[in-house]
Amino acid sequence: MYAPEILLTAVLNGLMTGAIYALIALGLTLVYGVLHIINFAHGAILTAAMFAVYVLHAAWGVDPYLALLPLTVGFFALGYAVQRFVIGPASHGDDGNILLVTLGLAIIIENALLAWFRSDTRSIDVPYAFSVIEVGGFFLSLPHVIAVAVVVAVALVLWLFLARSRTGAAIRAVAKEKVGAQLCGIDVARIYAVTFGLGAACLAVAASLLMPTYLVNPRVGNAFVLVAFTIVVLGGMGSIPGALLGGLFIGVVESLSGLFMGESLGQIGIFLIFILVLLVRPTGLFGAKA
Numbered sequence: 324m325y326a327p328e329i330l331l332t333a334v335l336n337g338l339m340t341g342a343i344y345a346l347i348a349l350g351l352t353l354v355y356g357v358l359h360i361i362n363f364a365h366g367a368i369l370t371a372a373m374f375a376v377y378v379l380h381a382a383w384g385v386d387p388y389l390a391l392l393p394l395t396v397g398f399f400a401l402g403y404a405v406q407r408f409v410i411g412p413a414s415h416g417d418d419g420n421i422l423l424v425t426l427g428l429a430i431i432i433e434n435a436l437l438a439w440f441r442s443d444t445r446s447i448d449v450p451y452a453f454s455v456i457e458v459g460g461f462f463l464s465l466p467h468v469i470a471v472a473v474v475v476a477v478a479l480v481l482w483l484f485l486a487r488s489r490t491g492a493a494i495r496a497v498a499k500e501k502v503g504a505q506l507c508g509i510d511v512a513r514i515y516a517v518t519f520g521l522g523a524a525c526l527a528v529a530a531s532l533l534m535p536t537y538l539v540n541p542r543v544g545n546a547f548v549l550v551a552f553t554i555v556v557l558g559g560m561g562s563i564p565g566a567l568l569g570g571l572f573i574g575v576v577e578s579l580s581g582l583f584m585g586e587s588l589g590q591i592g593i594f595l596i597f598i599l600v601l602l603v604r605p606t607g608l609f610g611a612k613a
Contacts, residue, residue, distance in 0.1 A: 340467065352566040366547065368398070369547055372526050373530040433542060474532070490514075
């Protein structure tokens with residue numbers, strides 16, 4: 324049996340890891356909440372963002388945290404353009420076509436990264452990667468503490484944007500009733516593109532927070548998005564609060580599972596939770612029946 328201090332440290336580390344998971348899931352659930360489709364390119368876009376952080380650091384020595392703002396803006400623009408000029412026109416308004424197009428994009432992005440970077444696993448070297456700080460008698464990873472602060476700030480900004488801005492009101496209207504929003508004069512195609520851009524921007528932020536302590540290869544994003552999808556199901560498809568709370572919960576589950584079953588088996592607890600939620604409450608904690 325582990326001492327309470329060890330258990331509490333594992334919970335705290337799980338919450339910090341879960342914050343990054345929540346950010347990745349936030350982009351996924353935001354796109355689902357408005358477009359009502361699963362974005363199969365989500366993992367590939369995350370991988371591309373992580374490689375963008377790697378290239379900026381390897382070529383010009385840009386710190387991952389300094390790369391966060393320009394990459395967030397760049398990936399928002401990229402996501403907006405991809406949805407407005409590729410996914411939208413190619414899908415012809417059919418949700419099934421959208422799924423196929425995003426799947427095709429995922430394959431294209433992954434293979435492009437594989438051709439450019441090969442299958443090598445890469446990392447960046449920053450002096451604070453293994454730094455720890457003492458908080459209330461507990462020693463916590465500095466990159467993880469920074470990640471929590473950034474995720475909280477991003478979630479607050481996103482909430483304010485959705486709750487207070489005209490574009491945020493339009494996004495909520497389209498998510499609730501697309502036809503009604505069109506009748507009110509809202510440009511639904513533009514709102515779809517903005518939402519897709521916001522999802523990609525969340526991934527750029529997550530990539531900047533991950534790279535100081537994680538490795539990257541052309542398929543690494545798939546593992547994170549598999550966890551993110553579990554979080555989205557747990558929190559409720561399309562629920563932003565569900566994605567945030569679900570991410571924190573899954574982070575704690577992974578940390579405690581790793582503590583009791585070993586690091587290599589830590590994710591078993593995540594998928595046990597996934598199966599349990601599907602059996603007991605398929606709509607998730609905050610989801611609603613269609």
